[in-house]
Each structure stands twice: as structure tokens, then as C-alpha cells.
Amino acid sequence: MLLNKSHGNGAAWRTHRCLKHVESHSLSRGVPDDYTKADRSMQAGGRVTRRAVAFDNIFVWQVVMIFTETKLKGAFIIDIERREDSRGFFARAFCQNEFKAHGLKPTIAQANLASNIKKGTLRGMHFQYPPAAETKLVRCTRGAILDIIVDLRPESSTYLQHVAVELNEDNQRALYVPERFAHGYQVLRDKTDTSYQVGEFYTPEAEGGLMYNDPRLKLSWPLPVSIISEKDEKFAPLDRIEPELKRKMTVAVSEFA
Numbered sequence: 001m002l003l004n005k006s007h008g009n010g011a012a013w014r015t016h017r018c019l020k021h022v023e024s025h026s027l028s029r030g031v032p033d034d035y036t037k038a039d040r041s042m043q044a045g046g047r048v049t050r051r052a053v054a055f056d057n058i059f060v061w062q063v064v065m066i067f068t069e070t071k072l073k074g075a076f077i078i079d080i081e082r083r084e085d086s087r088g089f090f091a092r093a094f095c096q097n098e099f100k101a102h103g104l105k106p107t108i109a110q111a112n113l114a115s116n117i118k119k120g121t122l123r124g125m126h127f128q129y130p131p132a133a134e135t136k137l138v139r140c141t142r143g144a145i146l147d148i149i150v151d152l153r154p155e156s157s158t159y160l161q162h163v164a165v166e167l168n169e170d171n172q173r174a175l176y177v178p179e180r181f182a183h184g185y186q187v188l189r190d191k192t193d194t195s196y197q198v199g200e201f202y203t204p205e206a207e208g209g210l211m212y213n214d215p216r217l218k219l220s221w222p223l224p225v226s227i228i229s230e231k232d233e234k235f236a237p238l239d240r241i242e243p244e245l246k247r248k249m250t251v252a253v254s255e256f257a
Contacts, residue, residue: 064092067102070163072151074178076104077165078137093174094137094197104176105135105199112196116143116187120226124184125210125217125235127152129248132206133179135199143192144168147175148219150182150210154246160238162219167194180249182210184232186221208245209235 066079080091092098096106114123125148128134138147150162165175166188177183185194209232212219216238238245 065098072158076176078174080172107199108197109201110198114194116192118226119187119190120223121187122225122228125182127182127208128206130251132200132203136177137197139174139195140167141193142169143189145185147185149177152249153180154250211235214238
């Protein structure tokens with residue numbers, strides 16, 4: 001797509017794919033006011049990563065991914081920017097450079113798919129202990145889920161707090177889950193598929209879990225649970241495992257600084 005717009009100084013602003021090296025700009029740097037206002041409205045408080053470079057009086061810029069940090073530090077909702085035409089749309093769903101720029105771990109050790117036949121199905125709440133703690137980038141590719149993450153970092157001011165985000169095939173939204181978080185979701189539609197890109201290899205001996213209905217977590221699931229695995233149903237109450245959880249989830253500052 002090529003868009004030219006004339007501004008007061010006579011410079012043309014163009015949006016197109018730039019193959020040259022570019023640097024990241026925030027909304028407040030080097031972007032015309034009318035574009036800034038529109039994008040601020042679009043992202044509803046999120047932060048847009050722009051790539052911009054000036055050639056003479058022409059600025060070339062492109063929005064590629066939209067990162068919105070949740071109340072849980074390091075956990076992000078990631079929206080795509082669709083480039084639409086008669087064929088449909090094209091969008092960037094992952095970029096190591098964009099992740100690094102936002103302080104996120106860009107490693108993908110494994111990529112997993114899950115298929116869920118019946119709405120109400122519940123998976124969770126899963127995590128791995130350090131040194132095998134894993135990041136997750138979760139997306140719903142068909143159907144819809146309510147995705148919930150819980151902060152298990154003992155040193156965090158939001159320890160045991162949670163965030164719930166709907167991911168569905170329409171919004172194509174992803175949730176970035178940092179290390180030392182519990183993760184789970186409930187399926188909102190029949191025949192729902194999800195994908196996970198994880199930052200650490202599956203390590204059974206480091207695996208842990210929390211009860212999806214633990215009274216201390218106060219997680220609100222929108223539907224009655226129709227299907228849950230025997231393993232997930234048998235996770236111990238937080239009151240019983242918390243001393244061990246805190247001990248294993250406590251890491252040296254240098255490990256997560």
C-alpha cells in the first residue's frame with residue numbers, strides 16, 4: 001500500500017514496506033498530529049511500534065504490531081495490524097526485533113497446537129518452575145477462548161493477581177505470558193483451536209499446576225466446565241503447595257533483571 005499525504009511544510013508522508021534499516025519511534029516522535037490522534041484512538045491506550053526513517057523531507061513509517069501491557073508487569077496483549085485487500089489480509093504475528101524492543105523474550109523453543117471439540121472445555125492452570133520456566137505466546141486460530149494468567153512471582157507487587165483476555169478467530173489477538181506465570185483457558189465455542197509458542201522445552205519434572213477453581217485465586221470462568229483432564233482436576237489447593245511454590249519460584253535478581 002502506498003499512501004501520500006501533503007502537510008504544511010510540503011513534505012509527503014508515505015506508508016509502505018521499507019527494506020532499509022530503520023529505528024523504532026513512539027507515537028509522539030516524528031509522526032503527524034492527525035495520524036497520532038487516529039492511532040491513539042485505535043489502540044485504546046496501547047503502545048504502537050512504528051518503524052520510521054527520513055530521506056530528505058520524506059518520512060517512511062509502518063505500524064507492524066501493537067503491544068499493550070496489562071496490569072501484570074511483563075504480560076502483554078499483542079494485536080496485529082491488518083493490511084487488507086481483495087484477497088483478505090496480511091499481518092505480522094511475531095518478530096524477534098519487536099519483542100526485544102518491548103523487553104520480551106524472543107526465544108521460541110517449541111510450538112504447540114491444541115484442538116478443543118466442545119465449548120466449556122477447560123485447560124489449566126499450568127506452569128513450569130525455574131530453571132525451566134517458560135514464556136508463552138498464545139493465540140486462538142479458530143473459535144474463541146477466555147485466557148487467564150496468574151502472576152506467581154513471589155517478589156511481584158501483583159503476586160497471585162490475574163488477567164483474563166478473550167482471544168478469538170476474529171480479533172486474532174495474542175497474549176504474551178512471561179516466565180513464572182500460571183496459564184489456562186476455557187473454550188467459548190465448539191471446535192476451537194489454539195496455538196502456543198513457548199520459550200522453553202517441555203520439562204515434565206519441572207511441571208506444576210494450580211486448581212482452576214482455587215478459592216484464593218477467585219478466577220471467574222464464563223461457562224460451566226464441560227470437560228477437564230483428570231490431571232488438571234487433581235491439582236492441589238494453593239494453601240497446601242504455596243510454601244514450595246514460593247521457594248521454587250524465587251530466583252536471584254540477576255536471573256530476571
